[in-house]
Amino acid sequence: MNQWQNFSKGFFKENAVFVMLLGMCPTLAVTSSAINGLGMGLATTFVLVMSNLSISLIKDLVPGKVRIPTFIVVIASFVTVVDLVMAGYAPALHEQLGIFIPLIVVNCVVLGRAEAFASKNTVYSSVIDGAGMGLGFAMALTLLGAVRELLGNLSLFGFKFIDADGILVFILAPGAFIALGFMIALVNRITKKA
Amino acid sequence: MEYILIIIGTVLVSNIVLANFLGICPFLGVSGKISTAAGMGGAVLFVMTIATIVTWLIQNYILNPFDLGFLQTISFILVIAALVQVVEIILKKVSPPLYQALGVFLPLITTNCAILGVALLVIQRDYNLISGTVYAVGNSLGFLLALVLFAGIREHLELMDVPKGMRGMPIALVVAGILALAFSGFANLVAF
Numbered sequence: 001m002n003q004w005q006n007f008s009k010g011f012f013k014e015n016a017v018f019v020m021l022l023g024m025c026p027t028l029a030v031t032s033s034a035i036n037g038l039g040m041g042l043a044t045t046f047v048l049v050m051s052n053l054s055i056s057l058i059k060d061l062v063p064g065k066v067r068i069p070t071f072i073v074v075i076a077s078f079v080t081v082v083d084l085v086m087a088g089y090a091p092a093l094h095e096q097l098g099i100f101i102p103l104i105v106v107n108c109v110v111l112g113r114a115e116a117f118a119s120k121n122t123v124y125s126s127v128i129d130g131a132g133m134g135l136g137f138a139m140a141l142t143l144l145g146a147v148r149e150l151l152g153n154l155s156l157f158g159f160k161f162i163d164a165d166g167i168l169v170f171i172l173a174p175g176a177f178i179a180l181g182f183m184i185a186l187v188n189r190i191t192k193k194a
Numbered sequence: 195m196e197y198i199l200i201i202i203g204t205v206l207v208s209n210i211v212l213a214n215f216l217g218i219c220p221f222l223g224v225s226g227k228i229s230t231a232a233g234m235g236g237a238v239l240f241v242m243t244i245a246t247i248v249t250w251l252i253q254n255y256i257l258n259p260f261d262l263g264f265l266q267t268i269s270f271i272l273v274i275a276a277l278v279q280v281v282e283i284i285l286k287k288v289s290p291p292l293y294q295a296l297g298v299f300l301p302l303i304t305t306n307c308a309i310l311g312v313a314l315l316v317i318q319r320d321y322n323l324i325s326g327t328v329y330a331v332g333n334s335l336g337f338l339l340a341l342v343l344f345a346g347i348r349e350h351l352e353l354m355d356v357p358k359g360m361r362g363m364p365i366a367l368v369v370a371g372i373l374a375l376a377f378s379g380f381a382n383l384v385a386f
Contacts (some may be wrong), residue, residue, distance in 0.1 A: 021363060024222065025307050029215035069275060076268040084264065099314050102267045106307040108219060173213050174374035181367030185359045 007128050010136030016109045017140035017180075018187040023109040026100050027141060028176040034157050037145025039093045040100065041138020043082050045131065047104050048113060050078045052130035055118040071114045072105065079104045109137060148179050197328045199384050204332030207383050210308055211340040212374040217308030221341060222366060224299070231345035235338030237299040239331070241281060242309050245274050246330035249313040250323055270313055275304045308337060344373060 016022045026044070031037040054074050062070045083101045086094040094101065104110065113133055118126040149155055152170035154162050169175045208214060211221045217238070224234045249270050257263055282300045285293040303309060312333050316326040347369055356365050 021222070024218040025215050028218060069272070072271055072275060073268060076271050080264060080267050083267065099311055099318070102314055103216075103307045103311055105267055105271050106310055169375070172378065173215070174371045174378060176215070177367045177371030177374055181360075181364040181371065184367065185364035188364070189359045 003128050006125055007132035010132030015140055016137045018184055022112060023107045030097050030100050031141055031145040031148055032171050033149045034142055034145040036096050037141035040097055041141040044104055045134025045138055046082055047078045048110055048134040049127055049130040051075045051110060051114055052118040052126040055114045056123045056126035059119045075110050076105045148175055200328045201332040203384050205336040206380040209336045209340055209377050210333045211337055212377045216311040217306055217337055220306055225341055225345040225348055228342060228345045231341040233295055234299045235341050237296040238337050239334035241303050242312055242334040243330050245277055245309050246313050246316055246326055248273055250316060250326050253317050270310055274309055278304050
């Protein structure tokens with residue numbers, strides 16, 4: 001597999017949200033607007049790239065039995081970095097995403113890539129893999145956020161098209177489940193799985 | 195009275211899965227049958243309560259006095275991971291029947307964001323130890339309720355003629371959405 005395939009698989013073939021159904025909690029929780037989805041996606045991308053980088057560097061030093069706790073500590077360190085940086089430089093977004101920033105630690109996408117990819121591959125391809133998976137995740141969250149914002153508030157990235165009320169339910173919790181359900185069905189249809 | 199309100203608030207008004215989106219992975223993953231759903235719910239009830247008490251003690255007696263708030267994420271997740279292991283070992287020794295029932299679900303719980311989420315929320319909401327524990331129990335009961343209800347619906351869904359493209363996860367998500375819609379009817383039951 002060349003590096004381009006390694007990068008692009010995160011967007012379509014192995015997209016974390018639409019195909020592998022990983023990281024569902026942040027996907028559903030923070031996508032009430034496109035900008036929140038993008039912010040969460042980029043925060044996760046940073047953690048993914050940095051944890052993949054560190055784990056592929058230390059993979060030969062870590063004994064097999066304690067590898068999962070070690071990975072979790074590495075991931076938690078970078079999550080703390082993201083948490084503090086966001087609190088300092090993007091307080092409004094930090095407030096919106098709230099508890100889901102520290103919860104990146106238990107996002108299965110991050111630990112999944114550490115275990116399935118970074119612990120077996122070279123530093124360079126691990127970073128590429130992390131970037132592809134992370135940006136694919138960010139793309140999915142932004143798309144879902146855009147759909148929900150468009151239907152629920154008739155706006156996109158905070159820019160209001162029509163001065164009217166949308167279908168409020170899409171901004172609220174039930175709309176997250178319904179919108180994601182239909183989007184996964186659409187992706188299945190496009191990829192001819194269904 | 196305060197505690198009853200917390201329980202009603204966490205189970206019905208602000209359900210952990212359907213309103214707060216915590217613990218979605220087990221909610222979608224182990225909801226195929228009512229019996230496994232109940233097992234998972236029981237295991238979460240057990241671990242979430244203990245984890246919340248332990249993390250509350252750590253926050254208030256270690257992190258706060260020594261001004262180590264930035265270590266919150268790392269210390270909580272490590273404690274929860276270790277705790278799950280300890281609970282598993284103790285349960286195996288003390289109560290084999292309970293271990294039989296909950297055993298397979300325990301390792302899955304470490305990566306259940308509901309546990310860490312509730313531990314963090316209790317700190318955020320400034321609860322004292324008793325209210326925090328009640329909050330954790332309420333949330334795990336809410337998780338159990340949502341999971342069992344959802345599993346019940348999915349068992350029936352198996353027999354339904356679902357359009358081809360919607361089979362599997364898409365229809366499950368739409369059903370979860372409708373369930374969440376039903377729960378939003380409790381929205382103004384108590385101020386929470």
